[in-house]
Amino acid sequence: MSVDLPAALPFMKMHGLGNDFVVIDLRAGGQPPATGLIMRIADRNRGIGFDQLATIEMDAQADLRLRFWNPDGSVSAACGNATRCIARYVMDETGRDRLSLRTDHGTLQAEDAGAGLTRVNMGHPVLDWRQIPLARDVDIDHLPIPGDPVATGMGNPHMTFFVEDAAAVDLEGFGARHEHHPLYPERSNVEIVQVLSADEILLRIWERGTGPTLASGSCSCAAAVAAARRGLTDRRVKVNVPGGVLHIDWREDGVWMEGATSHVFSGVLTPEWLSE
8 A cells, every 4th residue: 555655745945154044935836834844844964954044935026925934833924044045045046136125024125245145134123122022021132141142133032141251151051041031921032242443243053943043144133233222342343253253233224234145055854754
């Protein structure tokens, strides 16, 4: 007796400075993976592994519609590095140098920055406690949490700490503990920032639902915005993350992020694996 297996599922593996993604192109149709399948794909031993999974869809309001998920299956409204990776891929595919990309955080503008780099406007930072969101009205520039962190929304919630020596922080314990702080009802991304100069910072990252990552676009934007709000840096900064360098520029029209991307390989999830 024959058994009907699910169809194979094509995917692309991409990364921005080591912040890695599985990207599923649904422009020709199809549905995003269910939560259980997203978590299986995230398994770095039995699946593919990723920091975020993204889908690409056609859209009536923008050039493309992007959606993002964390490895635990939770939804993320924004993912800056994945947005840049997908924008680079589609610009190379179509020959265009500008794209509009609709996300749950809003419609983002992407452009070719030259020399193989890609720039994305991540929109305005969210500076209202209700929309970040926080559990109650507090001073978002000085949260009532030991270490005096800053709260910022970039389509997802962020908590930014400024320290003298970022390398000295136990990121595993510190990040996990603060991700689940009761002030953040939807959990938080956690940034550890060491200010190097008025135009340069060092950043270590704990991503909500993921853990330590080599890079994160939204975390880099949140860290740069927090540093500028504190008066520690200018509004344009070089952000050194474990995976490389991003340039963040907080302009009047939003927070622009620029950096390198890589399309590593394309593959297919087999019907046999999908049916397990």
